[in-house]
Amino acid sequence: MPIYWQQELETMPRSGLATFQLERLRETLRRAAGSPFYGAVLARRGISPEDIRSLSDLDKLPMTTKEDLREHFPYGLLSAPLDTVIRLHCSSGTTGNPTVIFHNRHDLDSWANLVARSLFAAGARPGDVFQNICGYGLFTGGLGFQYGAERLGALTIPAGAGNSRRQIQLMTNFGTTVIHAIPSYLARLHETFRELKVDISRDTRLRILVIGAEPHTEGQRRRIQDLYGVKAFNSYGLSEMNGPGVAFECECQNGLHLWEDAYIAEIVDPETLQPVPEGVVGELVMTTLDRQAMPIIRYRTRDLTRFVPGDCPCGRSHRRIDRITGRTDDMFIIKGCNVFPMQVEKILMGFPEIGNDYLIVLETVKGVDEMLIKVEISPHFFTGEMEPLENLRRRIQEEIRDEVLVTPEVRLVEPGALPKSEGKAVRVQDLRHRQGE
Ligand code: ADP
Ligand code: ZN
Numbered sequence: 001m002p003i004y005w006q007q008e009l010e011t012m013p014r015s016g017l018a019t020f021q022l023e024r025l026r027e028t029l030r031r032a033a034g035s036p037f038y039g040a041v042l043a044r045r046g047i048s049p050e051d052i053r054s055l056s057d058l059d060k061l062p063m064t065t066k067e068d069l070r071e072h073f074p075y076g077l078l079s080a081p082l083d084t085v086i087r088l089h090c091s092s093g094t095t096g097n098p099t100v101i102f103h104n105r106h107d108l109d110s111w112a113n114l115v116a117r118s119l120f121a122a123g124a125r126p127g128d129v130f131q132n133i134c135g136y137g138l139f140t141g142g143l144g145f146q147y148g149a150e151r152l153g154a155l156t157i158p159a160g161a162g163n164s165r166r167q168i169q170l171m172t173n174f175g176t177t178v179i180h181a182i183p184s185y186l187a188r189l190h191e192t193f194r195e196l197k198v199d200i201s202r203d204t205r206l207r208i209l210v211i212g213a214e215p216h217t218e219g220q221r222r223r224i225q226d227l228y229g230v231k232a233f234n235s236y237g238l239s240e241m242n243g244p245g246v247a248f249e250c251e252c253q254n255g256l257h258l259w260e261d262a263y264i265a266e267i268v269d270p271e272t273l274q275p276v277p278e279g280v281v282g283e284l285v286m287t288t289l290d291r292q293a294m295p296i297i298r299y300r301t302r303d304l305t306r307f308v309p310g311d312c313p314c315g316r317s318h319r320r321i322d323r324i325t326g327r328t329d330d331m332f333i334i335k336g337c338n339v340f341p342m343q344v345e346k347i348l349m350g351f352p353e354i355g356n357d358y359l360i361v362l363e364t365v366k367g368v369d370e371m372l373i374k375v376e377i378s379p380h381f382f383t384g385e386m387e388p389l390e391n392l393r394r395r396i397q398e399e400i401r402d403e404v405l406v407t408p409e410v411r412l413v414e415p416g417a418l419p420k421s422e423g424k425a426v427r428v429q430d431l432r433h434r435q436g437e
Helices: 014-032 036-045 055-060 066-071 105-121 140-152 164-174 183-196 218-228 341-348 387-404
Strands: 085-090 100-104 129-132 155-157 178-181 208-212 231-238 243-249 256-258 263-268 282-288 299-305 332-334 337-339 354-365 368-377 409-413 428-430
Touching: 014 036, 014 055, 014 282, 055 263, 085 105, 085 140, 100 105, 105 140, 105 243, 129 140, 129 164, 140 155, 140 178, 140 243, 155 164, 164 183, 178 183, 183 208, 183 218, 183 354, 208 218, 218 231, 218 341, 231 256, 231 299, 332 368, 337 341, 341 354, 341 387, 368 387, 387 409
Parallel strands: 129 155, 129 178, 178 208, 208 231, 354 428, 368 409
Antiparallel strands: 085 100, 231 243, 243 256, 263 282, 282 299, 332 337, 354 368
């Protein structure tokens, strides 16, 4: 039984991988130079693809930001004739106006292959029944996983987002073995399993969960694994780099292999833009190596992670990144302290009494900025009374204060009381700007 989707590429010795990357980088630059945006940028800097003699010359190339993509919307980065382009996707617009990415036939083929490889690494196999529980349409998780799972040879159910009862019906009707969904939704879906009295281990054939598209902590993953009784594998990607299939956990679950034959990854200090030492957290910067219609060079993802040092026992040579701890633009400053939502989640997930949903509200009270954290009680724990929970509330407050160095107001709320979003969970509501308007 093969244990890799593409053994030669996935286990390529690092020196060979570097040569391979350099070749593809040069080709990528040649293509990129054909777009109005990169054509002008490279000309201004006097750089031609031939100037890139080794991978260390990468830093001669400018970085690309989300603002560049927005400013040159829609066609500024397109480097192939429009009539060879066959698909476009937009990012979800979590942090502002969306951006557009174009693909030609080669690009879609390459992407599907990367997703198939990723699913295979997590243990999915041809013959699995793959239920894709996420928004289709412009969001890349839908079609990205659809084509990838088909490429793998799985019976692929394009279930779409929401409608939990129907999701469970599909699972039991067709014997779903692998599910892809965002983590915040899986916690909610599990409630419907309970309501319907469907026992996952008895009534379904589920064996693998794939979770991604939004930041989540190791604690959140463990909770999901406990609820479903199967392993949950972290899937990382972003529209600008195709979507899913950029970095994925293998069966070792010890970091996400970033597919280095298709991307060059750098991790830099977001202030100085200089590389950080190996193992240190910084901003992930990526260059596409196998995209023709719209190559992107040194894209600042704004996602924070680190390279996991050492080799993976699975034998894949592609480096691993750690789970994303947040986005540089997720961070908020309150009372002079920098806080990431995942720091709060990490503490919350340590309390079995609380559920999976929480909301951080930043507001100005009597001229002072305050952090209010609304936390849902776990339905398994909630008795209908809030008063006996005062002690719990205080403990949560103290632990969060010790982690983020600001004392929050913690408010426990009933299960299901917080607003739910169809797509990615909204963890922070910043009302500070609106007050006094
Ligand atoms: P948007 O930037 O509008 O959300 P995308 O749909 O392209 O658009 O989402 C990509 C972003 O989602 C990534 O840059 C990252 O911030 C987040 N993301 C994707 N997968 C993961 C993951 N496994 N863990 C944490 N964050 C993730
Ligand atoms: Zn591995």
